[in-house]
Amino acid sequence: MGRKLGGLAGLLFGTIAWASTSHAEQIDRSQIQTLIREYILGNPQIIEEALTQVRLRAQKAEAEAKSAALIAERAALLESKGDIVMGNPNGDVSLVEFFDFNCGYCKRAAPDVTALLAGDPKLRVVLKDLPILGPGSVEAAKVGLAVKEVAGEARAVEFHKRLIDFRGRIDGSRAIEVAGELGIDTQRLKSVAASKEIEALISKNLDLAQRLGVTGTPSFVVGDQLLVGAVGQMPLGEAIRATRK
Structure with a gap:
């Protein structure tokens, strides 16, 4: 004092x-x-x-x-079945992002994540759907999680990028439309998206966010650090370097 x-x-x-x-x-x-x-x-x-x-x-x-x-909560953050993984699947550092397809700040942060991946071959990015911005976000999240199961990780990454880059409100119908444009079987996709398994994955992410005190998107986890908001490429890069040390 x-x-x-x-x-x-x-x-x-x-x-x-x-x-x-x-x-x-x-x-x-x-x-x-x-x-x-x-x-x-x-x-x-x-x-x-x-x-x-x-x-x-x-x-x-x-x-x-x-x-x-x-x-x-390290295992729940890094090893959940439904998460989409970008970058190096065996990377030495994982950057976990909680996102919502209708979150404007998530869209603003997307180029930062892309730049970090492009400049860091050892980075692993884990994408966690956290649909907190209304029913449309929940619908879109269900479709996004179903894409991985129906079409695989690579197509799920492509789908994610398309929806994050989309300017305008996203709901289930729009998400299905984008999946169709990518050549994914939309009838099967609708069936999987409506399943209890997909609903359980979303509930699991919501519960995890509550335990961690995550109340908004985007929120990033690197090591033992939580960064809330579109903080920019530099703070994220610094957190990644600190975790490596």
Whole structure:
């Protein structure tokens, strides 16, 4: 803490020590309170210093709790069956992105992820559907997850890029239309997208996000770090390098 807080502590302990000596009969509780009150009124900035210290401690505790949660959920983050993986499947660092096809900030962040992949042959990117922006997002997410099962990982990556690049509202019908343009069997796709297995994958992602405190998209996880929003290529790159170290 600052000098003023240190001064207050010194005043308090000094007063108590003095009261414990032969002068104890000359001072009572009200006098101690008066001395402290006068000190605070004469140095009001110590209140701000104390509040700042409390806030910093709370922020540190929150950050430590989030890091611990990310480590505890490592398998769920990196090894979920339904996730789409881009880049090097055996990469030494994984960048996990929670996204929503209707999220404008996810669309803004997409070129950053693409640039990181292009410049880093050891990077693995894991895409997690987190449809939080309405029923259309849920429908599109179901189709996206079904594409992987019906047509494989490579086609799922292509589908993902097409929808993320799309300007406008996306729902199930639009997602099916894009899949058809890619030559995917839309009838089978509709059947798989409506299955309980796909619904369970989405629920699993929503539950994981809640446990990690992820409330918005995009949110990125690298090692024990959580970065929220379209933070840009540089912060993501720095997190990746820190994880490698």
